[in-house]
Amino acid sequence: xxxxxxxxxxxxxxVATVSRVQNNSSLVTEPTGRRVRRVAVRLGYSPHAAAxxxxxxxxxxxxxxxxxxxxxxxxxxxxxxxQTAQGHGYHLLIASSHNDKATIEAALQAMxxxxxxxxxxxxxxxxxxxxxxxPERFPVVLLNCNASGRTFDSIVLANREGARxxxxxxxxxxxxxxxxxxxxxxxxxxxxxxxxxxxxxRAAGLRGSRRWEVPGDxxxxxxxxxxRRLLNCKARPTAIFAGNDAMAIGALSALAEAxxxxxxxxxxxxxDDIPMARYMHPPLSTxxxxxxxxxxRATRRLLDAVGNGRTHHxxxxxxxxxxxxxxxxxxxxxxAASSPR
Amino acid sequence: xxxxxxxxxxxxxxVATVSRVQNNSSLVTEPTGRRVRRVAVRLGYSPHAAAxxxxxxxxxxxxxxxxxxxxxxxxxxxxxxxQTAQGHGYHLLIASSHNDKATIEAALQAMxxxxxxxxxxxxxxxxxxxxxxxPERFPVVLLNCNASGRTFDSIVLANREGARxxxxxxxxxxxxxxxxxxxxxxxxxxxxxxxxxxxxxRAAGLRGSRRWEVPGDxxxxxxxxxxRRLLNCKARPTAIFAGNDAMAIGALSALAEAxxxxxxxxxxxxxDDIPMARYMHPPLSTxxxxxxxxxxRATRRLLDAVGNGRTHHxxxxxxxxxxxxxxxxxxxxxxAASSPR
DNA sequence: CGGGTTCATGTAACCGATTACATCCCCCAC
DNA sequence: GTGGGGGATGTAATCGGTTACATGAACCCG
Numbered sequence: 001x002x003x004x005x006x007x008x009x010x011x012x013x014x015v016a017t018v019s020r021v022q023n024n025s026s027l028v029t030e031p032t033g034r035r036v037r038r039v040a041v042r043l044g045y046s047p048h049a050a051a052x053x054x055x056x057x058x059x060x061x062x063x064x065x066x067x068x069x070x071x072x073x074x075x076x077x078x079x080x081x082x083q084t085a086q087g088h089g090y091h092l093l094i095a096s097s098h099n100d101k102a103t104i105e106a107a108l109q110a111m112x113x114x115x116x117x118x119x120x121x122x123x124x125x126x127x128x129x130x131x132x133x134x135p136e137r138f139p140v141v142l143l144n145c146n147a148s149g150r151t152f153d154s155i156v157l158a159n160r161e162g163a164r165x166x167x168x169x170x171x172x173x174x175x176x177x178x179x180x181x182x183x184x185x186x187x188x189x190x191x192x193x194x195x196x197x198x199x200x201x202r203a204a205g206l207r208g209s210r211r212w213e214v215p216g217d218x219x220x221x222x223x224x225x226x227x228r229r230l231l232n233c234k235a236r237p238t239a240i241f242a243g244n245d246a247m248a249i250g251a252l253s254a255l256a257e258a259x260x261x262x263x264x265x266x267x268x269x270x271x272d273d274i275p276m277a278r279y280m281h282p283p284l285s286t287x288x289x290x291x292x293x294x295x296x297r298a299t300r301r302l303l304d305a306v307g308n309g310r311t312h313h314x315x316x317x318x319x320x321x322x323x324x325x326x327x328x329x330x331x332x333x334x335x336a337a338s339s340p341r
Numbered sequence: 342x343x344x345x346x347x348x349x350x351x352x353x354x355x356v357a358t359v360s361r362v363q364n365n366s367s368l369v370t371e372p373t374g375r376r377v378r379r380v381a382v383r384l385g386y387s388p389h390a391a392a393x394x395x396x397x398x399x400x401x402x403x404x405x406x407x408x409x410x411x412x413x414x415x416x417x418x419x420x421x422x423x424q425t426a427q428g429h430g431y432h433l434l435i436a437s438s439h440n441d442k443a444t445i446e447a448a449l450q451a452m453x454x455x456x457x458x459x460x461x462x463x464x465x466x467x468x469x470x471x472x473x474x475x476p477e478r479f480p481v482v483l484l485n486c487n488a489s490g491r492t493f494d495s496i497v498l499a500n501r502e503g504a505r506x507x508x509x510x511x512x513x514x515x516x517x518x519x520x521x522x523x524x525x526x527x528x529x530x531x532x533x534x535x536x537x538x539x540x541x542x543r544a545a546g547l548r549g550s551r552r553w554e555v556p557g558d559x560x561x562x563x564x565x566x567x568x569r570r571l572l573n574c575k576a577r578p579t580a581i582f583a584g585n586d587a588m589a590i591g592a593l594s595a596l597a598e599a600x601x602x603x604x605x606x607x608x609x610x611x612x613d614d615i616p617m618a619r620y621m622h623p624p625l626s627t628x629x630x631x632x633x634x635x636x637x638r639a640t641r642r643l644l645d646a647v648g649n650g651r652t653h654h655x656x657x658x659x660x661x662x663x664x665x666x667x668x669x670x671x672x673x674x675x676x677a678a679s680s681p682r
Numbered sequence: 683c684g685g686g687t688t689c690a691t692g693t694a695a696c697c698g699a700t701t702a703c704a705t706c707c708c709c710c711a712c
Numbered sequence: 713g714t715g716g717g718g719g720a721t722g723t724a725a726t727c728g729g730t731t732a733c734a735t736g737a738a739c740c741c742g
Contacts, residue, residue: 001476003728014692019730029690044474049454050400051728053391055697061434061455069423071616075416082410082437091451093402094435096423110432113390113698114402133385135342220620246617253620275412276587279561279594281622344698355722360700370720392698395727454728 002043011039022047061091062302063115065107067123069096070219071246072274073291080295081119088303090116098122105130117306119143119298123188128152139305141298146188153305155298155317159189159271162287162321163196163241164203166269169323170239171204173331175267179212179237181226181247190218193243193271212237216247223250231258238266239329245270245277245286252280252328263330273324283326294319343384352380363388402432403643404456406448408464410437411560412587413615414632421636422460429644431457439463446471458647460484460639464529469493480646482639487529488657494646496639496658500530500612503628503662504537504582505544507610510626510664511580512545514672516608520553520578522567522588531559534584534612553578557588564591572599579607580670586611586618586627593621593669604671614665624667635660 004022008015013036020028021036028036039045053059062085066074074096082092093115098104104122108130111118117139122128128145131152142154170178180197183190194213201208214229216222223242227250230237242248248270255262262268262282270277273288297319325331345363349356354377361369362377369377380386394400403426407415415437423433434456439445445463449471452459458480463469469486472493483495511519521538524531535554542549555570557563564583568591571578583589589611596603603609603623611618614629638660666672 001728004730005728015729016693016731017691020691023730027690032690046450046453048395048728050391050394051454051697052730053697054389054395054699054728055730057697059391069416069420071416072413073416074419075410075412075414078415078419078435079410079437082435086436086438091455092435094419094423094433095427096420097427109387112387113392114432220616224620249617249620253622253624256622275561276590276617279565279590281594281597283594342698345700346698356699357701357723358721361721364700368720373720389698392727393700395698395729396700398727 001048002045004045004047007036007040007043007045010043011036059114059116060089061093061115062299062306063093063095063111063118065098065104065111065118065120065122066094066096067099067121072276073244073246073272076274076291077295080292081299082295083292084296084299085303090303099124099127101127101130104128105133108134117141117302119302120145123190124186125188139302141302141305143294143298144189151314153301153315153317155294155301155319157189157289157294157319158321159192160196160199162271162289162323163193164200165196165323166271166285166287167197167200167241168203169325170241170267170269170329171200171206173239173267173329175239176206177212177235177237178206178208178239178241179214179230179233181214181216181223181230181240181242181251183216183218183243183247185215187218190243197241209235211235216243216250218244218246220246220250220253223247224254225250227251227254228258231255231260236266240266240268242268242270245272245274245284248284248286248328249276249280252284256281262328267329269329277324278326280328282328285326285329286324288322288324289319342389343386345386345388348377348381348384348386351384352377400455400457401430402434402456403640403647404434404436404452404459406439406445406452406459406461406463407435407437408440408462413617414585414587414613417615417632418636421633422640423636424633425637425640426644431644440465440468442468442471445469446474449475458482458643460643461486464531465527466529480643482643482646484635484639485530492655494642494656494658496635496642496660498530498630498635498660499662500533501537501540503612503630503664504534505541506537506664507612507626507628508538508541508582509544510666511582511608511610511670512541512547514580514608514670516580517547518553518576518578519547519549519580519582520555520571520574522555522557522564522571522581522583522592524557524559524584524588526556528559531584538582550576552576557584557591559585559587561587561591561594564588565595566591568592568595569599572596572601577607581607581609583609583611586613586615586625589625589627589669590617590621593625597622603669608670610670618665619667621669623669626667626670627665629663629665630660 004015004018008018021033085092095107098107119141121143123144142152182194214226216226260266270284270286273286277284277286345356345359349359362374426433436448439448460482462484463486483493488495523535555567557567601607611625611627614627618625618627
């Protein structure tokens with residue numbers, strides 16, 4: 001390994017000068033700089049990242065703590081985060097499969113000293129608690145957490161409102177028996193979306209039924225199974241709202257297999273608007289989330305905090321969502337304009 | 342920030358002892374160890390990663406260089422890599438959106454000194470070349486690269502063979518006019534799959550047509566467009582083989598929109614077997630790739646090299662693929678047993 | 683011509699860990 | 713009692729950068 005001292009010797013200057021050249025300090029004379037650069041290239045020198053971050057106390061990387069990493073959603077999210085980070089000269093240290101408090105705590109511990117800031121997505125209730133143990137002024141942005149205390153910067157989706165609007169839309173289309181395939185019970189997004197569903201039913205004076213709330217786990221397979229259970233209900237629902245697109249797609253599959261027409265016999269809607277949604281048969285109505293923008297936004301917030309040393313604004317930001325009405329729920333067009341069937 | 346010296350002072354021992362306790366050295370007395378540990382916890386001490394890796398010359402992380410990060414494929418891949426890495430106490434430094442030689446070179450440069458080894462996925466021709474500039478004994482595993490020189494460890498999919506088998510299957514079902522929606526022309530997997538398609542046609546004495554080879558870019562949208570172009574052909578194909586599942590799904594969507602029955606009027610097949618594939622309507626026949634196993638395998642190979650200092654075995658490993666026949670191409674069951682229609 | 687200013691460069695302390703080597707203590711055998 | 717051995721602990725060098733401060737040369741001006 002060639003070090004800064006090797007370069008300094010070969011270029012007949014001091015290590016300080018080499019360091020200055022590397023960091024584009026203005027205090028170096030043109031010819032000296034050129035000579036040093038040439039030597040550096042010739043020797044194939046590249047600075048040792050660990051040494052540098054030991055003395056600068058900056059790592060130029062940010063940590064990303066994620067839960068189970070399933071499906072298109074996370075690919076989009078990581079893409080959004082990475083592009084923003086790269087644009088600002090930062091690297092990404094990613095740790096996935098962290099769901100509960102214990103593993104998150106371990107992961108946070110392991111990341112200490114490796115990153116300048118953290119994006120933490122911990123949708124399980126209380127899972128974000130270990131974040132409190134981080135050093136006081138360490139920059140953190142929480143993603144889709146139920147950070148009730150408002151002690152952190154956080155970004156959440158307009159889950160409840162989006163779900164409410166979608167279910168409202170279904171009601172406006174004339175549906176009265178509306179089922180929901182819910183996400184994991186211990187998941188913030190899932191419970192919020194469920195609340196939105198309840199709110200919409202309540203607002204319309206409809207009473208939900210326990211039987212029409214079937215649990216899933218955000219995977220296609222669980223949506224498939226849940227839908228089959230719904231089809232066996234005596235009072236079969238005329239519309240199914242799934243907690244995310246993956247489950248909605250599973251449901252579409254179960255309906256197709258059972259020969260149930262969509263949207264004629266049963267309407268279906270999802271949440272997220274993953275890229276796949278519009279290519280379903282029929283194209284899936286869903287609640288659009290700009291996933292990569294979510295990642296980008298979180299990263300900007302974090303880098304802002306990292307850059308100017310400011311830490312917690314303790315600000316919770318809500319990313320709006322929009323209804324995307326395609327054919328899987330019948331009655332195209334704007335919700336309000338749709339006539340009930 | 343609390344350092345090892347703070348702990349040493351508070352526990353009335355030397356820094357060496359604290360370091361030994363942290364690293365579970367056997368040279369520490371039971372009571373001393375306990376005292377140090379207690380103090381460390383009380384002060385909230387955790388070792389500075391950069392300092393440690395400066396003196397140990399190990400970072401406990403591996404770098405992952407990826408291209409454009411689209412869709413379920415990459416979520417699965419990252420999951421496989423991360424789980425294996427975590428299991429061995431390694432972290433993941435991920436950099437995406439690196440396609441051409443120039444950006445890959447920059448990314449490699451940026452990763453130097455930050456990681457103990459690299460997994461590089463560079464499907465564009467020649468994109469893996471900058472890897473040669475890495476230090477001699479630096480562990481690297483290439484993923485799906487056309488590493489012709491065999492100068493590196495690499496893992497590739499049985500792209501050509503898988504494509505050949507699938508097209509052969511379509512031929513065995515009686516199809517004669519078989520189109521292909523190809524991936525990006527400058528992509529290793531894409532060109533290999535295309536070669537498999539050609540090989541199968543040739544083996545059956547069929548002549549392909551330029552018109553039946555429509556380019557896509559591995560996204561659903563491109564599959565959709567490509568399929569529409571195929572539908573406008575005078576001699577419309579009776580089967581469509583897509584270079585990956587995302588494009589196959591786009592094609593299914595275009596066919597459904599055009600009212601063309603699948604598999605009755607046109608058979609469709611894809612490649613990858615992303616989780617979504619079996620939930621399509623009709624369920625998508627495809628070539629199964631165990632994506633997360635691919636990531637796991639690459640990581641194992643890399644960590645093996647990192648661990649025992651051994652570097653390039655210069656061994657190219659091929660991950661087998663298997664046909665998964667579902668309903669989108671008609672004639673279920675084993676390929677050979679299917680009767681032509 | 684002397685003193686002050688400016689600017690390129692050098693010297694060496696420092697970041698926070700690991701670890702080779704030194705030291706010290708205790709115990710045991712002769 | 714003394715010398716030797718071994719195990720626990722301490723001291724200080726080291727990893728490879730950054731940067732405060734020192735140095736010294738060139739230049740300007742009164």
